[in-house]
Amino acid sequence: MVHRSHHDMGGMDAGPVEQIDHVHVLWEKRTDAIMRLVTDKDRKIMTVDELRRGIEQLGPEVYDKMSYYERWITSVTNNLLEKGTINVDELGRKMAKIEARWQADGATKV
Amino acid sequence: MSNSYLVGDAVDVRIAYPPGHLRAPFFIRGKSGTIDQVVGDYHNPEELAYGRKGTEKLMLYRVRFNQTDVWNNYTGPSKDSLIVDIYENWLEPNEGALK
């Protein structure tokens, strides 16, 4: 009985490679920076393997819908929550605070 | 971990389809190749992925496959190859292979 995980896509049929690229925006670089810092040898809070596993566990629909760094920040956050580095309550409060702050600053929704 | 394989050894990739984190791609399982390089000992990513230390290290190998052995309908020349980095726990000796 064979089972192929959704992310394990080598050999699957797919269309032409869309030769696109995009300039990475700050939040994406911040995500990458957070990941590098929490996995570094001084902290070792999580590993790149846990990042990958967290992404693989998102499930096929979410995996496809999310962009690369959306998957990253979701996995990093889930891992940090599991480890107790941050907790759900403070994360929720912080996110609400940030949204309010940005709204007050008049940030353009894109 | 002791070095189980040498460069040039014929190996098969183990056939198994567990859920969970692993680094032997689906397409290479059950395929036969040869050891191209003995890379070194590493912590097992299948353990690290679950927050464990993976302290019993695994030997990592670069394994070379002929594309025509991997894909039923490979359209390129028979010299084309594929090299995959595979940990020892996914490799078995291919005793039937001609040396």
Place this chain on the structure above:
Amino acid sequence: MSDTPSHDHDHDHSHGPHPYQPDSEDTPYEHHQVMAEAVGELLIEKGVITADEMRAMIELIDSKSPAEGARIIAHAWTDPNFKMRVLENVNDAAAELDIDAGTIPIRAVENTDDVHNVIVCTLCSCYPRQMIGLPPDWYKSRSYRSRVVYEPRAVLKEFGTNISVKTEVRVHDSTADLRYLVIPKRPDDSEDMSEDELAALVTRDSMIGVTSL
């Protein structure tokens, strides 16, 4: 030009094209942007990381581009002994040129008349980012990751690259702790070029192996 955070309250007012995300009023994109900001702030407040470390890391990410890889390639073309050391261990060889290639081991694979190498990570998107910067979107795409392992020549054709049937196409799937960098073949008619001129010829795509120079 890269964004530079002035302090922790920076945020984006615009972003680049987002090909995989349908436009909507409540696009999840913003949710993740807020999440990234929140996690960053919490980690700093808790002393897990410092604001300076965050700033420095983003600057490091911004500083990495294919240019450093190009310098290594150009020097390898002109100095056969250096090329041997590059083929041994890219990170150590890079240090000779004052290039910090990071801690993840990078291996070089050389294109010749007999072998054309191309790199992929089918399982995620591993790439020698600590040396040559972040990978392009297409490298991380479903199409590239799915197809280059079983029809590399067709994928290379899409990039305008035709490899002779006399040359082996060798695909490397970066499934473990190593990252790969292709040493492209030195272009003909480049004998009189300086190293800087040679480095200017080397593209990111040639170091992934989807193009020749």
